Amino acid sequence: MTALYKQLTSAFPKLVFKQDEPLAPYTTVKIGGPAEVFCQVDTTKDLADLTIYAKQHALDITILGWGANTLIADRGIRGLVVKNTANAVAVLPSVPEGALSSRVVPRWDDTARQQHLPQKHVTHGEHVAVRVDAGTPLSYLINTLLQQNIVGLEWFARIPATLGGAIYNNIHGAHTFISDYIHSVEVVGEDGRIHTLPANKLAFAYDYSRFHHTNEVILSAILLLYKGNGTKALKQSIDWAKAKKHHPQNSLGCIFQNLSAQDQARLALPTPSVSYVIDQVLDLKGFTIGGARVSEKHAAFIENTANATADEYLAVIKHLQAVAREQSGVQLQPEIFFKGFTTDELAGVIHTDTYNTL
Numbered sequence: 001m002t003a004l005y006k007q008l009t010s011a012f013p014k015l016v017f018k019q020d021e022p023l024a025p026y027t028t029v030k031i032g033g034p035a036e037v038f039c040q041v042d043t044t045k046d047l048a049d050l051t052i053y054a055k056q057h058a059l060d061i062t063i064l065g066w067g068a069n070t071l072i073a074d075r076g077i078r079g080l081v082v083k084n085t086a087n088a089v090a091v092l093p094s095v096p097e098g099a100l101s102s103r104v105v106p107r108w109d110d111t112a113r114q115q116h117l118p119q120k121h122v123t124h125g126e127h128v129a130v131r132v133d134a135g136t137p138l139s140y141l142i143n144t145l146l147q148q149n150i151v152g153l154e155w156f157a158r159i160p161a162t163l164g165g166a167i168y169n170n171i172h173g174a175h176t177f178i179s180d181y182i183h184s185v186e187v188v189g190e191d192g193r194i195h196t197l198p199a200n201k202l203a204f205a206y207d208y209s210r211f212h213h214t215n216e217v218i219l220s221a222i223l224l225l226y227k228g229n230g231t232k233a234l235k236q237s238i239d240w241a242k243a244k245k246h247h248p249q250n251s252l253g254c255i256f257q258n259l260s261a262q263d264q265a266r267l268a269l270p271t272p273s274v275s276y277v278i279d280q281v282l283d284l285k286g287f288t289i290g291g292a293r294v295s296e297k298h299a300a301f302i303e304n305t306a307n308a309t310a311d312e313y314l315a316v317i318k319h320l321q322a323v324a325r326e327q328s329g330v331q332l333q334p335e336i337f338f339k340g341f342t343t344d345e346l347a348g349v350i351h352t353d354t355y356n357t358l
């Protein structure tokens with residue numbers, strides 16, 4: 001029995017802790033070694049209490065949502081790993097005061113940006129505010145809201161994620177971002193206290209939020225959504241999900257960010273799509289190391305085809321980056337997160353300081 005396990009079980013006798021729990025099953029790509037100590041929490045209160053305790057006692061703590069964007073090292077993760085499955089969804093009686101005047105205007109209400117929207121956008125009625133736990137799976141959230149004729153999140157259909165993970169990386173679907181719907185987020189701050197942060201303090205950008213650079217833990221968020229026709233919106237979300245059915249599920253989603261406008265112009269490419277670059281420019285579709293393979297269906301995805309290790313998966317990432325650099329002068333920037341790796345193992349892979357190391 002490790003000292004950490006003993007400490008946590010005696011501090012939280014009602015929670016279930018496991019030692020050396022394999023983490024691969026908690027990820028979409030099914031890769032990764034064990035957690036030193038693991039705990040699944042079903043309520044935001046348990047998540048907050050554990051996080052505050054970890055901060056007060058300087059314990060390493062890692063939060064896992066759906067595990068759809070996280071590559072876990074083969075040696076696993078030291079410290080406490082918390083799988084967040086808290087999933088309360090509550091429609092608020094009214095929109096918080098000042099919420100509409102202080103928000104960033106979303107693109108469907110901004111005439112200059114409307115042309116970038118996909119067709120068949122469901123009509124938005126009056127605003128509705130909804131408080132959602134960070135561990136809520138997006139698919140469950142979308143369906144729960146549509147049953148109550150609350151619309152807006154349809155474009156995120158078929159993205160495997162919890163709301164916390166979606167906010168962390170500001171997910172995108174059909175040219176909309178989750179940040180378009182966020183009013184505020186409740187977090188445990190680095191000071192070990194609970195804070196409410198308004199959306200304009202979250203530094204949202206493409207595949208980015210302030211949470212990349214803080215050790216804050218997201219507990220819940222208030223979303224600003226719309227009344228609308230739930231049946232029509234459900235059809236739209238199903239159609240959209242079908243259009244994405246070629247996305248390989250045994251993966252971590254798109255591994256790299258799309259190209260910058262400068263790189264696209266310099267290489268005279270018809271699209272900034274990183275999938276196009278890997279497939280048409282680098283000719284690396286199907287490239288394989290061990291059980292990790294660049295998908296034949298969508299070249300921006302790396303699949304686990306046969307018990308891939310994290311080392312193999314990382315080796316494919318490094319190979320794609322090296323070939324892109326040598327052949328096209330492009331620096332491919334990962335949009336996934338690495339947990340349990342050393343700084344040396346990730347040298348040259350990440351070009352910001354957004355990763356956790358041992």
Ligand SMILES: Cc1cc2nc3c(=O)[nH]c(=O)nc-3n(C[C@H](O)[C@H](O)[C@H](O)COP(=O)(O)OP(=O)(O)OC[C@H]3O[C@@H](n4cnc5c(N)ncnc54)[C@H](O)[C@@H]3O)c2cc1C
Pocket residue numbers: 028062063064065066067068069070084134135158159160161162163164165166167168169170171172173211216217218219247248249250251252253254337
């Ligand atoms: C098949 C497939 C398709 C995908 N399609 C898309 C797509 O269309 N668009 C898109 O944007 N993404 C897509 N993704 C990527 C992925 O779904 C998103 O990045 C999603 O946000 C991951 O959420 P998660 O809950 O799985 O996060 P995790 O992988 O569990 O965690 C990701 C990061 O967030 C942190 N985190 C999670 N919860 C919290 C919390 N409560 N507080 C603080 N930190 C937290 C974790 O520590 C980690 O650093 C796809 C992935 C797959 C596998």
